[in-house]
Amino acid sequence: MTQLLTSLQNLLDRSRSNLDFLAPLALRLYLAPVFWIAGTNKLNGFEDIVQWFGNSEWGLGLPFPWLMAFLATASEVVGAVMLLFGFGVRWISIPLMATMAVAILSVHLEHGWQAVADKMSPFPPADITEAGERLEAARSILQEHGNYEWLTASGNFVISNNGAEWAATYLIMLLALFALGAGRLVSVDYWIRKRWMG
Secondary structure: OHHHHHHHHHHHHHHHHHHOOHHHHHHHHHHHHHHHHHHHHHHHOHHHHHHHHHOOOOOOOOOOHHHHHHHHHHHHHHHHHHHHHOOOHHHHHHHHHHHHHHHHHHHHHHHOOOOEOOOOOOOOOOOHHHHHHHHHHHHHHHHHHOOHHHHOOOOOOOOEOOOOHHHHHHHHHHHHHHHHOOOOOOOHHHHHHHHHOO
16 A cells, blocks of 8 residues: 555656646736736826825825836736746746735725625625625616626626735735746746756
8 A cells, every 4th residue: 555655656746847837837827917907907097096006085095106106017017928928937926926915905905805795705795785785786777777688698797895815816826936936848937047047
């Protein structure tokens, strides 16, 4: 029995060493469009983002709003491209993690954990009953005044809770990339290291 377990473990170890590039590649390919969309949306509405970053009454109330908006936008747009090609992945993970930390602490954490309100969650938002009422009201309006079947053909309507769930998930994925690097074979980092850094 011990020999069988050892053989299976050795087989698993060999397959891991041959396929170890897949995990960082998958993380990079998942995160690249996330940050591209977030960054280009900020870029397209940059003046509004600056105002939102700086206004303490209806925005984030951050100091130096133009600089903060520029850094967040640049990190996301440039970071998306760097993640896609696997170039400077450990380096770009640092400002992207900082951006996610700021997003979690200044935007999402006050809404709890969930990104989408769901009463079945182990961490439902405090206003889950009210979220359910809003969802039912929206469904009723759409069923009465809209083409509900067409609107829901690709999925159900949800109420956004705007919690920390997605930003925290991206932060954890970036932390993994910071530790793992871009991965072998399918990254510029790998070929730079192989060619010029031995």
